[in-house]
Amino acid sequence: xxxxxxxxxxxxxxxxxxxxxxxxxxxxxxxxxxxxxxxxxxxxxxxxxxxxxxxxxxxxxxxxxxxxxxxxxxxxxxxxxxxxxxxxxxxxxxxxxxxxxxxxxxxxxxxxxxxxxxxxxxxxxxxxxxxxxxxxxxxxxxxxxxxxxxxxxxxxxxxxxxxxxxxxxxxxxxxxxxxxxxxxxxxxxxxxxxxxxxxxxxxxxxxxxxxxxxxxxxxxxxxxxxxxxxxxxxxxxxxxxxxxxxxxxxxxxxxxxxxxxxxxxxxxxxxxxxxxxxxxxxxxxxxxxxxxxxxxxxxxxxxxxxxxxxxxxxxxxxxxxxxxxxxxxxxxxxxxxxxxxxxxxxxxxxxxxxxxxxxxxxxxxxxxxxxxxxxxxxxxxxxxxxxxxxxxxxxxxxxxxxxxxxxxxxxxxxxxxxxxxxxxxxxxxxxxxxxxxxxxxxxxxxxxxxxxxxx
Amino acid sequence: xxxxxxxxxxxxxxxxxxxxxxxxxxxxxxxxxxxxxxxxxxxxxxxxxxxxxxxxxxxxxxxxxxxxxxxxxxxxxxxxxxxxxxxxxxxxxxxxxxxxxxxxxxxxxxxxxxxxxxxxxxxxxxxxxxxxxxxxxxxxxxxxxxxxxxxxxxxxxxxxxxxxxxxxxxxxxxxxx
Numbered sequence: 001x002x003x004x005x006x007x008x009x010x011x012x013x014x015x016x017x018x019x020x021x022x023x024x025x026x027x028x029x030x031x032x033x034x035x036x037x038x039x040x041x042x043x044x045x046x047x048x049x050x051x052x053x054x055x056x057x058x059x060x061x062x063x064x065x066x067x068x069x070x071x072x073x074x075x076x077x078x079x080x081x082x083x084x085x086x087x088x089x090x091x092x093x094x095x096x097x098x099x100x101x102x103x104x105x106x107x108x109x110x111x112x113x114x115x116x117x118x119x120x121x122x123x124x125x126x127x128x129x130x131x132x133x134x135x136x137x138x139x140x141x142x143x144x145x146x147x148x149x150x151x152x153x154x155x156x157x158x159x160x161x162x163x164x165x166x167x168x169x170x171x172x173x174x175x176x177x178x179x180x181x182x183x184x185x186x187x188x189x190x191x192x193x194x195x196x197x198x199x200x201x202x203x204x205x206x207x208x209x210x211x212x213x214x215x216x217x218x219x220x221x222x223x224x225x226x227x228x229x230x231x232x233x234x235x236x237x238x239x240x241x242x243x244x245x246x247x248x249x250x251x252x253x254x255x256x257x258x259x260x261x262x263x264x265x266x267x268x269x270x271x272x273x274x275x276x277x278x279x280x281x282x283x284x285x286x287x288x289x290x291x292x293x294x295x296x297x298x299x300x301x302x303x304x305x306x307x308x309x310x311x312x313x314x315x316x317x318x319x320x321x322x323x324x325x326x327x328x329x330x331x332x333x334x335x336x337x338x339x340x341x342x343x344x345x346x347x348x349x350x351x352x353x354x355x356x357x358x359x360x361x362x363x364x365x366x367x368x369x370x371x372x373x374x375x376x377x378x379x380x381x382x383x384x385x386x387x388x389x390x391x392x393x394x395x396x397x398x399x400x401x402x403x404x405x406x407x408x409x410x411x412x413x414x415x416x417x418x419x420x421x422x423x424x425x426x427x428x429x430x431x432x433x434x435x436x437x438x439x440x441x442x443x444x445x446x447x448x449x450x451x452x453x454x455x
Numbered sequence: 456x457x458x459x460x461x462x463x464x465x466x467x468x469x470x471x472x473x474x475x476x477x478x479x480x481x482x483x484x485x486x487x488x489x490x491x492x493x494x495x496x497x498x499x500x501x502x503x504x505x506x507x508x509x510x511x512x513x514x515x516x517x518x519x520x521x522x523x524x525x526x527x528x529x530x531x532x533x534x535x536x537x538x539x540x541x542x543x544x545x546x547x548x549x550x551x552x553x554x555x556x557x558x559x560x561x562x563x564x565x566x567x568x569x570x571x572x573x574x575x576x577x578x579x580x581x582x583x584x585x586x587x588x589x590x591x592x593x594x595x596x597x598x599x600x601x602x603x604x605x606x607x608x609x610x611x612x613x614x615x616x617x618x619x620x621x622x623x624x625x626x627x628x629x630x631x632x
Contacts (some may be wrong), residue, residue: 333543
């Protein structure tokens, strides 16, 4: 057996790559501004005639559902959707991307925690990649908080105070019933203290866990003691318990509450599975690219195989959750629930995304990653992982935008530009973090096992 | 005596010696019939030069059969043969058929794989396995060399080769059937 020595590796964030990332950022900003201008000038006139029949059906249905006491079509004319379409579309694009990249960051930490809690050896050599991804977490937290206050009235219907005024024109009995979940302990319709506290608590604790786990990982590099590993194992276990609850609640808060009337008991899992498979595809893609660039010498086809299996398996898991949510709503056919899919399947700007979602996130990874060889070769990994990453971007797009924009949404320069800006910023943070620490945790007690990993 | 069922066996105590012996025996141009070990020995299949199994291809085809069968069955039954209104859906609608389709895909793929595996491994029902050396189920590793396919080498040559490679003992084994 060939003997491999673990050399210290340090990642170099080369000026060439940095330049590329800045080009990406520049392209994003240009496209974003171009999209803004287009949306401001041509706003709302791009739906094709074919979609109108279906649109009116869904509109009627949405209206009849939201029309609980008095004001019919209060949605369309009143102060609720006061902002112009281009602004709402901008907020939706930013919120979609923010949620997507929050996912990449928290999955970085989740991946590390899962490896420690499961006492996994195979991954010992690649843990620095998800650790660097998680470094987006504090920025994601601040962005989420700031963005939330910017987008709230346009994205989160429940933030409008008149929904909670009994006997008022805008009173909504269903949303009023959910008021304590948002506003406790304050009065319904005032400041959503409970909601904001949860947001701060989740990001705060997630970041605290990240700091602790990273501190132990980096201390281990200087001091070959197994105590850091044991400390990280128990930290990870506690984090996983907290994440199990907080990821679900975060999904209700930040995404499901956009469709305030609607609820799905599977939604927490749905968002988690989408985040998880996105994160796995991203980790795999970065590891594959680092490997191609000559880094991560201890990673061989067996490690890539495991990462590929992760992406393959959790693409199927996501589909299972997706279908579990869809089938029950489809079969029960309760209008309050079905409206969610009417908005997405039968509304012209989103119908193609609804089906593309399944093709990109299930059919393609399922077929392309089925064979053993496809998971062991860099070329196929680099082909399938971007498909999954793009597919799940559309997944988040379709969770957020239809409820915000109704039939006026679209995917254009605005959305692409916002995504590129987020991606470039994420890359800058991730690669800078990666360059600041050793790429291999040389004293990880399972590194030897990772070297001999064979499947 | 039928020469087709005439084997020479090398018995080994240690799997590291066995691994070296396998490489040595194969290196000298002798074809090994089979190696019997009491526990899985890592890297042995590679040392023996086994090609990867094509069982996954069979599994995929069986699965595909299951998918097709399930869809055709349900569409024919509920769409044409005995249409029923269930929850106001179309007679032949896809979403409610998915769970059955999934189950039949898994079922046929699993059963097909088991059947294929048993057949290609020569473990058909009512087929008694050849017991080369009963100690290979306990604590000894056994290399079996078929004399019929190694006509270039004499029995003595093969015995010497196995002994040089570290075999504890070298036996002959004849099968009457």
